Amino acid sequence: MSSGETAFIAALRGLASHPAARGLADDCAVLEVGGETLVLTHDMMVEGVHWLAGQDPADVAWKLLATNLSDLAAKGAEPIGVLLGYTLAQDNTRFAQGLGEALAHFGVPLLGGDTVRSPAAQTVGLTALGRATYRPVPNRSGAQAGDSVWITGPVGAAMLGFEALSAGDTAADTSAYRRPMPRLAEGRALAPLVTAMMDVSDGLLLDAARMAQASAVTIALDPAAIPLPASLPPHRAREAMAWGDDYELLFTLPLRAAPPCPAHQIGAVLPAGQSTLLVGGAPPEGPLGYEHY
Structure with missing residues (x-):
């Protein structure tokens, strides 16, 4: 039996017909723009699922950036910027500090994003944009018998x-x-x-x-x-x-x-x-x- 996640992604595949989406079967979208190949990814994290309640928000910010950059790494991409989606908490200082530490460590600029309030568990998301350093960009689907x-x-x-x-x-x-x-x-x-x-x-x-x-x-x-x-x-x-x-x-x-x-x-x-x-x-x-x- 398929999980809810698997079934939902299967339903979305009918909507993701653009070649850049890679059939929603890869870590990232790969978009040709002029003479450049852009690599794009988006990950979300939820309190109590991806981090412990009460955990240092600075660590949450670092992990949010790192998990998205890991998707770019799997494509051999060079990060060029990120967009943040953030659900406001009572105190947002430590998250901002941790995000600044992570951005500086990996040399990635924050380009924008959005903030919201919600009565539910805190959710944060990040979109990372990268530039392909090698083409064709690696994918999940190229493994061959004998490898x-x-x-x-x-x-x-x-x-x-x-x-x-x-x-x-x-x-x-x-x-x-x-x-x-x-x-x-x-x-x-x-x-x-x-x-x-x-x-x-x-x-x-x-x-x-x-x-x-x-x-x-x-x-x-x-x-x-x-x-x-x-x-x-x-x-x-x-x-x-x-x-x-x-x-x-x-x-x-x-x-x-x-x-x-x-x-x-x-x-x-x-x-x-x-x-x-x-x-x-x-x-x-x-x-x-x-x-x-």
Whole structure:
């Protein structure tokens, strides 16, 4: 049965007929304007869903920017500006401070946006605009049988950070959850080489399955090769693969090609089979990642 999110996106595909929309099956829209290729993305976050109630709004602002820039990274794009959609809170000072820190860190200008008030949970959104540094712009749908599968870094650190933050553990490193780092430089370096690329936001297993489905192939992952935080108990590896919020880049390369940046080979692309995803040679059981039901 499709989730509410999946069913709604399927309904929208009939409206998104412009080639720039890429059939709503990719991380970003890719729009040709004159001699430039623009890459556009929009992400939203909701209090109690994407951040903890009472969490420092400065961290919320950083994460909002970082998650959008991660989508641009998956296209090998260079950020050129952002637009903010913001639901006003009682005190908005810390959010503005955190947004300023993030904009300065990533060298991205704020170009405008909109503010509203609402009696419901606070919702924030951001549209990021980028310039393609390589054409054709990478997508999710180019993986081919015989390719190797790679990821730029470990999965599970955000999960551990969330748990420590929820428990009030001030000694633990929670930065992976609070202030993720989009792989912008890695995305630009990889763009000329990859056959497919996307960021890992909803869980490695779910995002790998999405890439396989878009590419009409099967992706086979080797669980022993998937990088995990050193502090993660081994019995939680499967959980970490489905938790999400990692914002690493998942990509495929032609056989014998090597990535130009640090990365881990975690599997292979096979011809399409009965399952779009194999983990340790078998279709995975249980939830693959986070979906909005």
